[in-house]
Amino acid sequence: MDLSFNLSTVRTRIAQACARVGRDPKSVKLLAVTKAVSDDVVAELLRLGISSFGENRVQQGRKRAELFPQADWHLIGSLQTNKVKHCQDFSLIHSLDRLKLAEELNSRAVKWQKSVDVLIQVNISREASKHGLPVEKVCEFAKRVTQEFEYLNLCGLMGMAPFTEPEKTRNCFRELADLQQELKVKVKPDLEVLSMGMSNDFEVAVEEGSTLVRIGSALFKGEV
Numbered sequence: 164m165d166l167s168f169n170l171s172t173v174r175t176r177i178a179q180a181c182a183r184v185g186r187d188p189k190s191v192k193l194l195a196v197t198k199a200v201s202d203d204v205v206a207e208l209l210r211l212g213i214s215s216f217g218e219n220r221v222q223q224g225r226k227r228a229e230l231f232p233q234a235d236w237h238l239i240g241s242l243q244t245n246k247v248k249h250c251q252d253f254s255l256i257h258s259l260d261r262l263k264l265a266e267e268l269n270s271r272a273v274k275w276q277k278s279v280d281v282l283i284q285v286n287i288s289r290e291a292s293k294h295g296l297p298v299e300k301v302c303e304f305a306k307r308v309t310q311e312f313e314y315l316n317l318c319g320l321m322g323m324a325p326f327t328e329p330e331k332t333r334n335c336f337r338e339l340a341d342l343q344q345e346l347k348v349k350v351k352p353d354l355e356v357l358s359m360g361m362s363n364d365f366e367v368a369v370e371e372g373s374t375l376v377r378i379g380s381a382l383f384k385g386e387v
């Protein structure tokens with residue numbers, strides 16, 4: 164695999180998607196999802212200028228946050244309440260999807276004496292097997308998160324489209340972007356993060372307003 168080539172290809176594709184809709188490429192953050200690669204690959208990405216990484220398991224994310232403290236580490240996978248105590252080093256948690264988890268995160272944050280940045284994960288694919296809050300429940304939930312949990316800082320929304328032809332994901336992403344706008348009016352004006360788009364569909368997500376794409380396999384493809 165040629166990391167440097169893959170990375171510049173992804174960056175070019177993000178820039179082209181931005182150009183198609185008149186956006187500044189700097190408004191889209193690239194999160195390298197390193198769940199399936201080794202520490203050596205993380206080190207190489209750091210050398211190539213990547214500074215934000217996503218992991219879907221608490222254990223591995225925590226280990227790497229200790230190993231590479233110069234980078235930001237995001238938790239993008241679903242989070243069990245009994246693992247919250249290990250989440251102190253994550254700079255953003257993308258998978259807040261229930262009240263119990265908000266309660267646990269908030270009480271840990273009180274102990275850590277620092278607020279925790281979170282995104283609400285929304286089930287935009289409407290697949291029962293997928294995590295995330297149903298779209299209809301997000302507004303009420305966001306109100307409670309901002310009103311009842313002093314140590315949680317709601318930064319925006321995260322969603323995953325079904326794995327299909329990229330063009331077919333557009334409605335899902337548009338729905339999430341619209342929901343974010345609605346929340347800005349009704350709940351909290353300063354929601355800045357819209358985490359949507361993966362290797363299969365990030366260009367469509369960027370066209371629909373994503374500010375953070377979570378990319379794994381597109382960076383790591385090719386001969387090993």
Ligand SMILES: *Cc1c(COP(=O)(O)O)cnc(C)c1O
Nearest residue numbers: 196219239361362377378379380
């Ligand atoms: C694995 C993963 C990604 C990256 O997926 P790729 O298709 O490899 O780009 C993004 N988001 C979440 C939540 C993931 O679990």
